[in-house]
Amino acid sequence: MTTVATHPGLTIAEAAAASGLSVHTLRYYERDGLMLDPVDRAPSGHRRYTEGDLGWIALVNRLRATGMPVREVRAYADLVRAGDGNEAQRLELLRAHHERVLVEMESVRAHLVAIERKIDVYEGRAASCVEP
Amino acid sequence: MTTVATHPGLTIAEAAAASGLSVHTLRYYERDGLMLDPVDRAPSGHRRYTEGDLGWIALVNRLRATGMPVREVRAYADLVRAGDGNEAQRLELLRAHHERVLVEMESVRAHLVAIERKIDVYEGRAASCVEP
DNA sequence: GCTTGACCTCGAGTGCGCTCGAGGTCGGAG
DNA sequence: CTCCGACCTCGAGCGCACTCGAGGTCAAGC
Structure with a gap:
């Protein structure tokens, strides 16, 4: 099942x-280092983004849009890149972020x-109280 | 009614x-230029903040905490400093900010x-959908 | 074969909002 | 009189998150 040259990206x-x-x-x-891996390249050296890349970027956008610092997104990407075994850490990172966002929103x-x-x-x- | 040397600030x-x-x-x-006026000084040259200053700073903090850029806070301060007659502009500025914040929060x-x-x-x- | 345009890398530049430090003054305690 | 600590000004520095530009490559179209 060698998937050869599917979509070009x-x-x-x-x-x-x-x-x-x-x-x-x-x-x-x-x-x-915010991407999981270096993006694929065409023979020309030009980047070719897969659907998976776009999905990941969407997540990065969500994290950034909720105020997660770039360095923390990178930390998350590092964990995911490291593969299985650190799900607890990823969860902790996301939960801490979630909590911070809730506090900030309030x-x-x-x-x-x-x-x-x-x-x-x-x-x-309404009646003005004190200041302009 | 010359209020001489009330609180020192x-x-x-x-x-x-x-x-x-x-x-x-x-x-x-x-x-x-975010303050309405230069803060009062003691004879030593040290600043002395009045209750009014603190009230204004509280408003500035609210605007900043909701993401208003410093330059826009300054614009608002400029309007207030200019005195009566531009209430409509102040209102417009606050309303535009309010609207932006609502959109951002959503x-x-x-x-x-x-x-x-x-x-x-x-x-x-829940079941994982696609990405990590 | 030449041009065009989309892409590449690398490093520097930008805007924002503070934050810090050097060097100095001032007033009260010892 | 001296010291101390809190304050002063002015200008530079910093962290963040992009953003831009110079100089170059490559492939397709004319």
Whole structure:
């Protein structure tokens, strides 16, 4: 069952369009160890992104979008790359991140409520308390 | 009714403790035009923060905590400093920020749900779909 | 055979938001 | 009078996450 030359894969421009990242950022992520493996290359040396690459990038995007630092995404990628046996560590990393995001969201929500009150003041829907 | 030498005001260290910012950051904010006015000084030249200053800093903290860029906080401070007549602009700025924060929170929430699903996979509470 | 354009590498540059350090002043305690 | 600690200014430095540019390769189309 030698799967020879299935799909050629996406060019970096296509991968950029698909992921919402810039080609610069895609190369940067790879350089910086955020990808699981170096991306495949065409004989020309051009990158060819697989569906698996895109799936991984989507996860990286989710982690980044929720504020995980690049270095921590790299740590996660390192764990996955290391293969089986560290699932507990991966889980711990994700759970810690999850918890931090929840705390941060609650903080933002609370601050936002205070800002809403100030908006109400400007709209004349409430009495100003002290400051402008 | 000449209010002579009421309270002396807080030192920068006290203001830092009260606001949660560092003394460096307090000076930086002032330098950068985020304060409504230059902070009062003792005869020694040392800063003396009033209750009003602290209230304003609290607002700045709320704006920053919800992700408003420093330059936009400055723009808001500029408006307030300019005095009456631009309430509509201030309101618009706050509302635009409010809207952005809501959109961002929703995005984070959605990404977080996807991450939760991945956590479930690691906990064996769900079947893995495709990627690690 | 030449041009064009998409890609490559490597290293430097950018914008943001602080953060730090050197060198100096000031006021009160000993 | 001296020392100390808290403060001052000014300018540089830092960490992060990209972002850009110079200089080069390669393959396809004219």
